[in-house]
Amino acid sequence: MAIHERSLVEPERILRKDRLVIDGVDVSGDWNLIILPRVIEDYDLSLLDEILQQPEGKTILQCYQCSYCTASCPVHNYWDERYNPRHFIYLARLGMVDELQKRADVMWRCVSCHKCTHRCPKGVLVEEVLKAILRVLAKRGLIEEYPSKKFDKFFLEQVVEYGRIEDGELLFGWIEKQGYKVFKDPILKKPIPLFGDIPEWLKTLAVKPIKNMNIDFLILNAKHMLIHPKTKNWGKMKQVLRKVLQEEGVELH
Amino acid sequence: MAVPVQFRKPPLGGIGKKVAYYPGCSLEGAARAYDVSTRIVAKELGLELDYLEDYNCCGAMETKNVTFWGTMLLNARNMSLARQQGHSVIVAPCNGCSFSLQRAEYFLETDKNTLDRINQLLQEAGEKPLDTVPHTYHILEWFYHEAGPEKVKEKTRKPLRGLKVANYYGCLYTRPHFYSRTYSHLAPENEEQDRPRKRETADDDEHPYYMEALLEAAGATSVEIEPMHTQCCGGPHSLSDEEVSEKFVMMILQTAKRNGADIIATECPLCHASLEMYRHRLMLKGVPDVDVPAAYFTQLLGLAFGYSANDVKLKDNLSDPLPVLKKLGLA
Known part of the structure; x- marks a missing residue:
């Protein structure tokens, strides 16, 4: 067809x-x-094989290109028409790597809202399949590092290290990675949100609990920023996680 | 309520009055208000939350993009903890957490090999392997099915009269149904198991209505914001893809405001944080019609049950819903 x-x-x-x-x-x-007709010679079917090896990518073959996913997609509808989940699945199945590469700037923009997966009449886990395609392309070095992947890794590092995440560290750590200069106290090297070269909105937002005189909330979050919340007995789990990640070829700092 | 009548008849009960409570990392810090108010509401409704001791992060929507097995293992550990505390049902108040646990449940139930490997990894990590895979529900579903609007009405001492609420459910509360309602499409033999099907106790997936049913029972008026009630807030990309998130939040807030909402009721700490953060940014930019404050639905229920604004930690909300509630004499 x-x-x-x-x-x-x-x-x-x-x-x-x-x-x-x-x-x-x-x-x-x-x-x-x-x-004018075109002869495609540069297709790469091993791409599909590799996607099928991913646990999330197995349902890709059930797709019959009805485009319900694209019609539901908020990124397609409200942001950029070039973001087209059905098309990405089509290209991946044909092995048209160069066409996928051309769309690398929009492919990562999926917000994981799962409307596509939810509505798929064929049971394709569309969101998971798209993430699998993206992961395979990144693994082969065919697309550049994209912002959401950087964030995902940053998140994963915190989870592997402590077992839990902490909102303050996540937010300020990410801001710092964006190139802003976060002011840190000289002794403990923890960020203080009121000073430093951080976005204006963050400064004015961080000041709100102080204005509201919400002292216990401030103390709680300051405590968490000083002492990162941890899961007890995390040592063994951390080792196993690192081993699993190594097997999957994920590099952490 | 604009929900068609035929969607309003799911059988009630069937989840259990006492369940394992997986709060998630956010509720211990920035979303403390949600945790506190959830406990208040559960106590009032005669339900019991058994705190999951020493839980770990579920991986949210982030780690699953990097590692499949790592994410499975993170969730399997939480499930194992719940089993050790003797529970076969977990409730999570966060869309991300309930999604992650349900996703793990899906892959563990539909693929024996995944379950075997995960059990092996759990043993390596010094945890007990899973004998059965516990079901996960969102806490809103649990409230609806185990207490329901009647009980809320009975407990309401200070009705939220005159408060126009826009109910915002977010993406992953009911989506995708493969994870949240039924996971039979890959393994038909699972249909014959005698375990309770999730299908029987879940909100309608395209037109969720549990939150508005509960809040209306507490005296509030619902404002129709469909289809924005399940529109994405930017979610996992709210920090890494600011343009898209800003646009999505703008659409949600403007729809709510222009339909006359006083307040947006949320049921996920991530959605809540995203709405509040981008509301602030949009207001700095001078975008019109975005100044609707947000509050957790449990905070509103807590107020209706006669608790004070301080009890349900309304000061924690960065979007400051206090003035609106004070004007109506509710706080």
């Missing part, structure tokens, strides 16, 4: 004539647009 993707046709393959005469017969009108 051929699906004609307008976006797969490069401009140089489209011939458009105002007046088209073939063998003395005027065939203008319906016939004045011709798409």
Whole structure:
């Protein structure tokens, strides 16, 4: 079954004539647009094999391209039409790596709202499949590091280290990674949100509990920033997690 | 309420009055108000939360993009802890946590190999392997099914009269149904198990209504914001993809405001934080119609049950719903 993707046709393959005469017969009108055929030789079917090996990617073959996922997708509808889950699955199944690479700037924008998975009539775990495609592409070094992956790794590092996450450290650590200069107290090296070169909105937001005189809330969060909440008996679990991550080829700092 | 009548008849009960309570990391820190008010509401409704001792992070929506087995293991440990405390049901007040546990449940129930490997890894880590995989519910579903609107009505001492509430459910409360309601499409033989099917005790997946049913029973008026009630807030990308998150939150807040809502009721600490954070940013930018404050639905229920604003920690909300509630004489 051929699906004609307008976006797969490069401009140089489209011939458009105002007046088209073939063998003395005027065939203008319906016939004045011709798409030159293309032979695809650079497909890579091993991409699909690798996606199928991912535990989340197994349902990719059930897709029958109905596009319910794309029609539901908020990123497609409200942000960028180039974000098209059905199309990504299509390209991945054909092994068209270069076409996927062209869309690398939007592919990571999935917000994991799971409307696609929820509504899929064929039981494809669409969100999981897309993440599997993205992961395989990143593993092969075919796409650049993207912001959400950096954040995911940063999050994972905290989880592996302490067993729990702490909102303050997550927020300020991420802000720092964005290139802002977070002011830290000189002794304990913990961020103090009131000073430093941080975004204006964060400064004004951090000041709110002080304005509200919400002392116990401030103390609680300051305590968590000083002493990171931890899961007890985490040592063995940490080792096993690190081993599992190593097997999966995930590098942590 | 605009929910069609045929959606309003799920059988009640069936989850259990005493369950394992998995609060999640957020509720111990920035979302303390949700934890405190949840305990208050559970106590009032005659339900018992058994705190899951020494739990770990569920991995949220982030770790699953990097590691499948790591995320499975994180959730399996929590499940194992619940089993050791003698529970077969876990409730989580966070959409992300309940999603993660349900996702793990899905993969563990549908694939024997996954379960075997995870049990082996659990043993390596010094935890007890799973004998059965516990079910996970969102705490809102538990409140609805084990107490229900009648009980809420009975307990209400100070009705939320005149308060127009926009009920915001967020993405993962009912989605995807493969995880939250039924996981039979990959392993049909699971249908024959005599364990209770989740299908029987879950909110409607496209038109959730449990929160508005509970809040209406407490005297509030619901404002229709469909389809924004399940629109994404940016979720896991609220820090890493600011443009998209800002746009999504703007759509939710403006829909609520323009439909006349006084307040947005939330049921997930992540959605709540995202709404409050971007509300503040949008207001700094001077975007119109975004100044609706947010409060957890348990805070509102707590107020209706006669607790003070300080009891349900309304000061913790960065979007400051106190003035709105004071104006109506509710706090």
